[in-house]
Amino acid sequence: MSIDEAKNELPPNYEELKVSANRTSSWRERLNAVEELGRWNTPKTIDVLKHRLNNDTVYQVQEAAYHKLKQLGEDVQLPSRKTGDLIKGVTKILVRIKKSLPAGHSFEEFKEKLKKMRLDVYDAYEGERGADFDKWLETVWASL
Template structure:
Protein backbone atom coordinates (compact mmCIF):
# COMPACT_ATOMS: atom_id res chain seq x y z
CA UNK A 1 0.00 0.00 0.00
CA UNK A 2 1.39 3.41 -1.03
CA UNK A 3 1.59 6.22 1.42
CA UNK A 4 -0.28 9.34 0.30
CA UNK A 5 1.42 12.66 0.71
CA UNK A 6 -0.40 14.94 3.13
CA UNK A 7 -0.64 18.45 1.76
CA UNK A 8 -0.79 21.02 4.55
CA UNK A 9 -3.85 23.26 4.51
CA UNK A 10 -2.90 26.89 4.20
CA UNK A 11 -5.28 28.49 6.69
CA UNK A 12 -4.37 32.00 5.54
CA UNK A 13 -5.40 31.06 1.96
CA UNK A 14 -8.66 29.53 3.16
CA UNK A 15 -9.45 32.61 5.22
CA UNK A 16 -8.61 34.87 2.27
CA UNK A 17 -10.91 32.89 -0.06
CA UNK A 18 -13.81 33.05 2.43
CA UNK A 19 -13.34 36.79 3.02
CA UNK A 20 -13.04 37.48 -0.71
CA UNK A 21 -16.36 35.70 -1.25
CA UNK A 22 -17.97 37.71 1.56
CA UNK A 23 -16.51 40.98 0.26
CA UNK A 24 -18.21 40.37 -3.08
CA UNK A 25 -21.63 39.32 -1.72
CA UNK A 26 -23.96 41.97 -3.16
CA UNK A 27 -26.97 41.35 -0.96
CA UNK A 28 -25.33 41.88 2.41
CA UNK A 29 -23.54 45.18 3.01
CA UNK A 30 -22.75 44.33 6.64
CA UNK A 31 -20.98 41.13 5.62
CA UNK A 32 -19.05 43.02 2.92
CA UNK A 33 -18.01 45.69 5.42
CA UNK A 34 -16.79 43.13 7.94
CA UNK A 35 -14.93 41.23 5.22
CA UNK A 36 -13.19 44.42 4.07
CA UNK A 37 -12.09 45.16 7.64
CA UNK A 38 -10.79 41.60 8.13
CA UNK A 39 -9.07 41.46 4.73
CA UNK A 40 -6.93 44.41 5.79
CA UNK A 41 -5.52 42.25 8.59
CA UNK A 42 -4.38 39.44 6.30
CA UNK A 43 -0.92 38.96 4.88
CA UNK A 44 -1.92 37.81 1.40
CA UNK A 45 -0.72 38.94 -2.03
CA UNK A 46 -4.19 39.43 -3.50
CA UNK A 47 -5.81 41.35 -0.63
CA UNK A 48 -5.04 44.72 -2.22
CA UNK A 49 -6.81 43.68 -5.45
CA UNK A 50 -10.02 42.80 -3.59
CA UNK A 51 -9.86 45.99 -1.51
CA UNK A 52 -9.24 48.12 -4.61
CA UNK A 53 -12.31 46.63 -6.26
CA UNK A 54 -14.44 47.43 -3.18
CA UNK A 55 -12.95 50.95 -2.83
CA UNK A 56 -13.70 51.80 -6.45
CA UNK A 57 -16.85 49.85 -7.27
CA UNK A 58 -18.95 49.09 -4.20
CA UNK A 59 -22.39 50.67 -4.32
CA UNK A 60 -22.30 51.37 -0.55
CA UNK A 61 -20.20 54.38 0.43
CA UNK A 62 -19.15 53.17 3.93
CA UNK A 63 -17.68 50.03 2.32
CA UNK A 64 -15.75 52.09 -0.23
CA UNK A 65 -14.43 54.20 2.67
CA UNK A 66 -13.43 51.15 4.74
CA UNK A 67 -11.61 49.58 1.78
CA UNK A 68 -9.82 52.88 1.16
CA UNK A 69 -8.71 53.03 4.82
CA UNK A 70 -7.41 49.46 4.72
CA UNK A 71 -5.47 50.18 1.53
CA UNK A 72 -3.99 53.30 3.10
CA UNK A 73 -2.81 51.23 6.10
CA UNK A 74 -1.16 48.84 3.64
CA UNK A 75 0.60 51.73 1.92
CA UNK A 76 -1.39 51.33 -1.31
CA UNK A 77 -2.26 54.61 -2.95
CA UNK A 78 -5.79 54.90 -4.35
CA UNK A 79 -8.08 57.89 -4.86
CA UNK A 80 -10.28 58.69 -1.87
CA UNK A 81 -13.86 57.58 -2.59
CA UNK A 82 -16.59 60.16 -2.92
CA UNK A 83 -20.23 59.73 -2.04
CA UNK A 84 -22.20 58.95 -5.19
CA UNK A 85 -24.59 61.65 -6.38
CA UNK A 86 -28.06 60.71 -7.58
CA UNK A 87 -29.56 57.25 -7.65
CA UNK A 88 -27.42 54.35 -6.46
CA UNK A 89 -29.53 51.91 -8.46
CA UNK A 90 -30.51 52.78 -12.02
CA UNK A 91 -34.28 53.04 -12.41
CA UNK A 92 -34.97 53.02 -8.66
CA UNK A 93 -38.11 55.17 -8.91
CA UNK A 94 -39.63 52.92 -11.59
CA UNK A 95 -38.84 49.86 -9.48
CA UNK A 96 -40.40 51.39 -6.35
CA UNK A 97 -43.54 52.40 -8.29
CA UNK A 98 -43.90 48.80 -9.51
CA UNK A 99 -43.67 47.53 -5.93
CA UNK A 100 -46.15 50.10 -4.67
CA UNK A 101 -48.62 49.21 -7.46
CA UNK A 102 -48.37 45.52 -6.54
CA UNK A 103 -49.68 46.23 -3.04
CA UNK A 104 -53.29 46.90 -2.00
CA UNK A 105 -54.33 50.56 -2.27
CA UNK A 106 -54.50 50.98 1.53
CA UNK A 107 -51.10 49.39 2.25
CA UNK A 108 -48.82 50.86 4.89
CA UNK A 109 -45.25 52.05 4.60
CA UNK A 110 -44.20 48.94 6.57
CA UNK A 111 -45.96 46.72 3.96
CA UNK A 112 -44.07 48.54 1.20
CA UNK A 113 -40.74 48.27 3.01
CA UNK A 114 -41.22 44.53 3.65
CA UNK A 115 -42.13 43.87 0.01
CA UNK A 116 -39.10 45.80 -1.25
CA UNK A 117 -36.85 43.79 1.06
CA UNK A 118 -38.44 40.52 -0.08
CA UNK A 119 -38.48 41.28 -3.81
CA UNK A 120 -35.20 43.17 -4.19
CA UNK A 121 -32.93 42.46 -1.25
CA UNK A 122 -29.98 43.75 -3.30
CA UNK A 123 -31.59 47.17 -3.76
CA UNK A 124 -32.82 47.29 -0.17
CA UNK A 125 -29.35 46.35 1.06
CA UNK A 126 -27.58 48.92 -1.11
CA UNK A 127 -29.70 51.83 0.11
CA UNK A 128 -29.80 50.65 3.73
CA UNK A 129 -26.01 50.40 3.79
CA UNK A 130 -25.46 53.71 2.06
CA UNK A 131 -28.09 55.75 3.93
CA UNK A 132 -27.37 54.31 7.38
CA UNK A 133 -29.60 55.82 10.07
CA UNK A 134 -31.36 57.95 7.45
CA UNK A 135 -32.57 54.93 5.46
CA UNK A 136 -36.09 54.69 6.92
CA UNK A 137 -36.68 58.42 6.55
CA UNK A 138 -35.42 58.34 2.96
CA UNK A 139 -37.49 55.27 2.01
CA UNK A 140 -40.66 56.56 3.65
CA UNK A 141 -40.32 59.88 1.82
CA UNK A 142 -39.76 58.02 -1.45
CA UNK A 143 -42.80 55.82 -0.80
CA UNK A 144 -45.00 58.84 0.04
CA UNK A 145 -43.93 60.65 -3.14
CA UNK A 146 -44.53 57.77 -5.56
CA UNK A 147 -47.43 58.15 -7.95
CA UNK A 148 -49.27 54.99 -8.91
Protein backbone atom coordinates in the same frame (compact mmCIF):
# COMPACT_ATOMS: atom_id res chain seq x y z
CA MET B 1 -0.84 38.84 13.57
CA SER B 2 0.55 42.12 12.31
CA ILE B 3 0.38 43.18 8.67
CA ASP B 4 4.14 42.62 8.38
CA GLU B 5 3.79 39.01 9.54
CA ALA B 6 1.09 38.33 6.96
CA LYS B 7 3.04 39.60 3.94
CA ASN B 8 2.86 36.58 1.68
CA GLU B 9 0.10 34.45 3.14
CA LEU B 10 -3.55 34.38 2.24
CA PRO B 11 -5.98 34.21 5.14
CA PRO B 12 -7.09 30.61 5.72
CA ASN B 13 -10.68 31.66 4.97
CA TYR B 14 -9.77 33.74 1.89
CA GLU B 15 -12.39 32.22 -0.44
CA GLU B 16 -15.12 32.78 2.15
CA LEU B 17 -13.97 36.38 2.71
CA LYS B 18 -13.89 37.00 -1.04
CA VAL B 19 -17.51 35.80 -1.36
CA SER B 20 -18.52 37.96 1.63
CA ALA B 21 -16.76 41.00 0.17
CA ASN B 22 -18.89 40.67 -2.97
CA ARG B 23 -22.25 39.84 -1.34
CA THR B 24 -24.63 42.44 -2.77
CA SER B 25 -27.33 41.77 -0.20
CA SER B 26 -25.29 42.72 2.88
CA TRP B 27 -23.18 45.85 3.19
CA ARG B 28 -22.32 44.82 6.77
CA GLU B 29 -20.91 41.53 5.54
CA ARG B 30 -18.88 43.36 2.89
CA LEU B 31 -17.59 45.79 5.52
CA ASN B 32 -16.54 42.95 7.85
CA ALA B 33 -14.79 41.16 4.97
CA VAL B 34 -12.92 44.36 4.06
CA GLU B 35 -11.79 44.77 7.67
CA GLU B 36 -10.51 41.18 7.79
CA LEU B 37 -8.90 41.20 4.31
CA GLY B 38 -7.13 44.44 5.20
CA ARG B 39 -4.98 42.48 7.66
CA TRP B 40 -3.36 40.49 4.82
CA ASN B 41 -0.89 42.11 2.44
CA THR B 42 -1.11 39.88 -0.64
CA PRO B 43 -1.90 40.66 -4.29
CA LYS B 44 -5.19 38.74 -4.05
CA THR B 45 -6.43 40.51 -0.92
CA ILE B 46 -5.35 43.90 -2.30
CA ASP B 47 -7.24 43.15 -5.52
CA VAL B 48 -10.47 42.44 -3.58
CA LEU B 49 -10.01 45.60 -1.50
CA LYS B 50 -9.44 47.72 -4.62
CA HIS B 51 -12.59 46.27 -6.17
CA ARG B 52 -14.61 47.27 -3.08
CA LEU B 53 -12.97 50.71 -3.04
CA ASN B 54 -13.94 51.41 -6.63
CA ASN B 55 -17.26 49.55 -6.96
CA ASP B 56 -19.15 49.37 -3.68
CA THR B 57 -22.55 51.04 -3.54
CA VAL B 58 -22.12 51.92 0.16
CA TYR B 59 -19.64 54.70 0.86
CA GLN B 60 -18.79 53.33 4.33
CA VAL B 61 -17.45 50.15 2.68
CA GLN B 62 -15.45 52.21 0.17
CA GLU B 63 -13.94 54.25 3.02
CA ALA B 64 -12.95 51.11 4.94
CA ALA B 65 -11.30 49.62 1.83
CA TYR B 66 -9.45 52.90 1.25
CA HIS B 67 -8.09 53.01 4.81
CA LYS B 68 -7.00 49.35 4.70
CA LEU B 69 -5.26 49.84 1.35
CA LYS B 70 -3.45 52.93 2.66
CA GLN B 71 -2.31 50.94 5.72
CA LEU B 72 -0.94 48.32 3.31
CA GLY B 73 1.05 51.01 1.51
CA GLU B 74 -1.09 51.19 -1.62
CA ASP B 75 -1.30 54.45 -3.57
CA VAL B 76 -5.08 54.86 -3.78
CA GLN B 77 -7.55 57.72 -3.82
CA LEU B 78 -10.83 57.79 -1.93
CA PRO B 79 -13.67 58.11 -4.45
CA SER B 80 -16.08 60.97 -3.90
CA ARG B 81 -19.44 60.11 -2.40
CA LYS B 82 -22.01 59.32 -5.08
CA THR B 83 -24.84 61.74 -5.63
CA GLY B 84 -28.16 60.71 -7.10
CA ASP B 85 -29.28 57.10 -7.33
CA LEU B 86 -26.98 54.46 -5.85
CA ILE B 87 -28.63 51.84 -8.04
CA LYS B 88 -29.61 52.62 -11.61
CA GLY B 89 -33.37 52.59 -12.18
CA VAL B 90 -34.25 52.54 -8.48
CA THR B 91 -37.37 54.66 -8.98
CA LYS B 92 -38.76 52.16 -11.51
CA ILE B 93 -37.99 49.31 -9.13
CA LEU B 94 -39.78 51.04 -6.25
CA VAL B 95 -42.80 51.95 -8.42
CA ARG B 96 -43.10 48.32 -9.56
CA ILE B 97 -43.07 47.13 -5.95
CA LYS B 98 -45.64 49.71 -4.88
CA LYS B 99 -47.94 48.78 -7.78
CA SER B 100 -47.69 45.09 -6.86
CA LEU B 101 -49.27 45.80 -3.48
CA PRO B 102 -53.00 46.33 -2.93
CA ALA B 103 -54.38 49.88 -2.81
CA GLY B 104 -54.22 51.29 0.70
CA HIS B 105 -51.21 49.20 1.73
CA SER B 106 -49.06 50.46 4.60
CA PHE B 107 -45.51 51.76 4.46
CA GLU B 108 -44.43 48.71 6.51
CA GLU B 109 -45.94 46.37 3.88
CA PHE B 110 -44.06 48.24 1.16
CA LYS B 111 -40.82 48.11 3.12
CA GLU B 112 -41.16 44.35 3.73
CA LYS B 113 -41.93 43.64 0.06
CA LEU B 114 -38.90 45.70 -1.03
CA LYS B 115 -36.74 43.72 1.39
CA LYS B 116 -38.10 40.39 0.06
CA MET B 117 -37.99 41.27 -3.65
CA ARG B 118 -34.87 43.43 -3.87
CA LEU B 119 -32.68 42.92 -0.84
CA ASP B 120 -29.74 44.36 -2.81
CA VAL B 121 -31.57 47.70 -3.23
CA TYR B 122 -32.86 47.69 0.35
CA ASP B 123 -29.42 46.90 1.74
CA ALA B 124 -27.54 49.48 -0.35
CA TYR B 125 -29.82 52.33 0.65
CA GLU B 126 -30.02 51.21 4.27
CA GLY B 127 -26.22 51.18 4.40
CA GLU B 128 -25.88 54.54 2.73
CA ARG B 129 -28.71 56.32 4.60
CA GLY B 130 -28.03 54.83 8.04
CA ALA B 131 -30.39 56.12 10.74
CA ASP B 132 -32.29 58.21 8.15
CA PHE B 133 -33.19 55.17 6.01
CA ASP B 134 -36.80 54.66 7.22
CA LYS B 135 -37.59 58.36 6.99
CA TRP B 136 -36.09 58.55 3.48
CA LEU B 137 -37.86 55.39 2.26
CA GLU B 138 -41.22 56.51 3.65
CA THR B 139 -40.85 59.88 1.89
CA VAL B 140 -40.00 58.15 -1.40
CA TRP B 141 -42.89 55.68 -0.94
CA ALA B 142 -45.36 58.53 -0.33
CA SER B 143 -44.17 60.35 -3.45
CA LEU B 144 -44.42 57.38 -5.86
